[in-house]
Amino acid sequence: MQNNLLASLKEHQNKLLTTWSQLLQANGSTDGATEEEESKEFAALLLDALHYSNGNTDSDELEKVHDLLIGISSSRGRRGFSPRENAQYLIAFKEAASKILSEVESDPSKLYTANLQLSTILDNMAILTFESYMKGREDVISRQIDEISEISTPVIRVWDGVVALPIIGTLDSSRTQVVMENLLQQIVDTGSSIAILDISGVPAVDSLVAQHLIKTVSATRLMGAECIISGIRPEIAQTVVHLGIDLTGIITKASLASALQTAFDMLQLTVVKRK
Amino acid sequence: MTTATSKEELLIVKEQDVVPLRNRVKEYGVKIGMSILNQTKLITATSELVRNLLKYGGGGKVIIESVSNGRDQGVRVTFIDNGPGIKDISLAMKDGYSTGKSLGLGLPGTKRLVNEFDIQTELGNGTTVTIIKWKNG
Amino acid sequence: MGDFLLVTIQVDLYDQLAENLESDLINTINKNNSKGVLIDISAVSIIDSFMGRILGNIAVMSKIMDAQTVVVGMQPAVAITLVELGLSLNGVISALNVEKGMDLLRAKMYNGDNEEQTYDDSNQ
Numbered sequence: 001m002q003n004n005l006l007a008s009l010k011e012h013q014n015k016l017l018t019t020w021s022q023l024l025q026a027n028g029s030t031d032g033a034t035e036e037e038e039s040k041e042f043a044a045l046l047l048d049a050l051h052y053s054n055g056n057t058d059s060d061e062l063e064k065v066h067d068l069l070i071g072i073s074s075s076r077g078r079r080g081f082s083p084r085e086n087a088q089y090l091i092a093f094k095e096a097a098s099k100i101l102s103e104v105e106s107d108p109s110k111l112y113t114a115n116l117q118l119s120t121i122l123d124n125m126a127i128l129t130f131e132s133y134m135k136g137r138e139d140v141i142s143r144q145i146d147e148i149s150e151i152s153t154p155v156i157r158v159w160d161g162v163v164a165l166p167i168i169g170t171l172d173s174s175r176t177q178v179v180m181e182n183l184l185q186q187i188v189d190t191g192s193s194i195a196i197l198d199i200s201g202v203p204a205v206d207s208l209v210a211q212h213l214i215k216t217v218s219a220t221r222l223m224g225a226e227c228i229i230s231g232i233r234p235e236i237a238q239t240v241v242h243l244g245i246d247l248t249g250i251i252t253k254a255s256l257a258s259a260l261q262t263a264f265d266m267l268q269l270t271v272v273k274r275k
Numbered sequence: 276m277t278t279a280t281s282k283e284e285l286l287i288v289k290e291q292d293v294v295p296l297r298n299r300v301k302e303y304g305v306k307i308g309m310s311i312l313n314q315t316k317l318i319t320a321t322s323e324l325v326r327n328l329l330k331y332g333g334g335g336k337v338i339i340e341s342v343s344n345g346r347d348q349g350v351r352v353t354f355i356d357n358g359p360g361i362k363d364i365s366l367a368m369k370d371g372y373s374t375g376k377s378l379g380l381g382l383p384g385t386k387r388l389v390n391e392f393d394i395q396t397e398l399g400n401g402t403t404v405t406i407i408k409w410k411n412g
Numbered sequence: 413m414g415d416f417l418l419v420t421i422q423v424d425l426y427d428q429l430a431e432n433l434e435s436d437l438i439n440t441i442n443k444n445n446s447k448g449v450l451i452d453i454s455a456v457s458i459i460d461s462f463m464g465r466i467l468g469n470i471a472v473m474s475k476i477m478d479a480q481t482v483v484v485g486m487q488p489a490v491a492i493t494l495v496e497l498g499l500s501l502n503g504v505i506s507a508l509n510v511e512k513g514m515d516l517l518r519a520k521m522y523n524g525d526n527e528e529q530t531y532d533d534s535n536q
Binding site: 191 | 482484488491
C-alpha cells in the first residue's frame with residue numbers, strides 16, 4: 001500500500017541517518033564509530049519493519065526490532081550511557097523521522113496520523129530500553145547480594161570444640177538468618193560447644209542489631225552450645241548503654257583473644273609457655 | 276501481583292488431621308525448592324494456626340496454594356473457621372497475650388515466622404487467617 | 413542406661429501423642445528411680461509452642477522428682493524457628509548430641525549442681 005507514510009520512510013534512509021546523527025551530536029548522547037554501526041543496523045531494521053507492518057504499531061516485524069534494541073541498549077549501558085541518554089537516542093530518531101515526513105508530505109491530516117504512529121512505536125521502544133536497563137541492574141544487584149552473603153559469613157574453627165564467626169558489615173534481618181544458619185550448622189558439623197561471634201567489623205549496633213545478636217545467642221543456647229560475643233569496641237559499649245539495650249544475659253568480650261581465653265576456661269584448657 | 280498455580284483444600288476437624296496437613300504443606304515447600312529453614316518456619320506457623328483453628332474455631336478448612344509474585348515463588352496457607360471470631364484483634368496480636376492455656380505467643384510469634392500475614396475476623400462469623408512464605412523470604 | 417533414661421523421638425508428634433509421652437516418661441522416671449533424662453529430638457523437624465510446652469513440662473516435672481532433663485540434638489532450623497517464634501524453652505537444658513548430653517548429666521550429678529546453666533561461668 002502506497003498510502004502509508006511511515007512505510008515510505010525507507011526510501012529516505014540515508015537522509016534520515018544523517019539527520020539523526022546530527023541530532024545525536026547536538027545533544028551529546030553519541031560516542032562515534034561503534035554507535036554509527038549500531039545506528040545503521042537499527043535504522044535499517046526499523047525502517048524495514050515500518051515498511052512491512054504498514055501502519056500497524058504492534059507487528060511481528062517490530063518485535064524483531066525490539067530484540068535488536070535490547071541488545072543495543074545493554075551495549076550502550078556497558079559503554080557508560082545513562083538510561084536518559086538511551087531514551088534521547090530514540091527520541092532523536094523520532095525527531096529526525098518526523099522532520100523527513102514533513103518534507104515529503106504536505107497534507108496535515110496524513111502527517112498527523114503518521115506522526116502519531118511513529119510516536120507510539122518509538123515511545124514503546126523507549127520504555128523497553130528503560131526496562132532492559134533496570135533488569136540488567138537488578139540482575140547485577142541480586143548476583144552481588146548472593147555473593148556478599150556467601151563470602152561474608154565464614155565460620156572458622158579456631159580450636160577443637162570452638163568455632164568463630166567474624167561479622168563484617170551491617171547486620172540486618174536477612175543477614176542474621178544467614179549468619180545463624182551457617183553458625184548453627186557448623187556447630188552441629190564440628191560438634192563444637194562454644195561459638196564466638198566477633199562484631200569488630202560491624203560499624204554500629206542499634207537496638208535492632210542487638211536484637212539480632214540476642215536471637216543468635218538464644219538459638220545457639222537452644223542447641224546446647226554457648227555463644228560469646230567479642231569485638232565490643234568502646235563506642236559500641238557506649239551506644240548499647242545509651243540505647244538501654246540489655247546484654248547482661250550474654251557473655252561479651254572486648255577482643256577475640258579474650259573470648260578465646262574464656263572459651264578455654266569453659267573447656268577447662270590452659271595454655272602454658274614452654275620453659 | 277500474587278497468582279496461585281496449584282491449590283488444594285483440607286478439612287480439619289480433629290487433632291489427627293494436623294500431621295497430614297503439615298506434611299502436605301511441607302510437600303508444597305519442597306516442590307518449589309524452599310530451604311529447610313524456611314520450610315520449618317512455614318510448617319511451625321501452620322502448626323500454630325491450625326491449633327488455634329481447632330481450639331478456638333472448633334475446626335474448619337485449610338487451603339494450601341503454590342503462589343508466585345513474578346519474582347519469587349511461595350506457599351500460601353489459608354485457615355478458615357466458623358468459630359466465635361476474635362473480639363479484639365490488636366490485643367490478640369500483642370506479644371504475650373492469650374485467652375487459652377497456651378504460652379500466649381500464638382499470633383505475633385507466628386507472624387514473625389512468615390512473610391505475609393493477614394487476619395480477618397468478625398464476632399460470631401469466624402476467622403480467616405492467610406499466611407505466605409516466600410521461597411527466598 | 414544406668415541411672416539415665418534415653419528417649420528418642422522419631423516422628424512428629426501430634427498433641428495427644430505428646431501428652432502421652434509426658435505422662436509415660438514421668439511414670440518411667442518414677443519406676444526406675446532415674447536421675448537423668450535425655451530426650452533425643454534430632455529426628456524432630458518442627459517444634460511448635462505446644463511441643464515446646466510439653467518439653468518444658470517434662471523438664472520441670474522430672475526436676476521435682478529429682479531427675480535432670482537434657483534435650484539433645486535439636487536441628488539448627490528448629491532452634492532458629494523457636495527463637496523467631498519467641499519460645500525460649502525456659503528450664504530446658506540442651507546439649508549438642510547424646511554423648512555431650514551424658515557428659516552434662518554426669519557432671520551435674522557429681523557436682524550436685526542445680527543451676528540451669530550449661531557452663532559454670534563463675535570466672536567471668
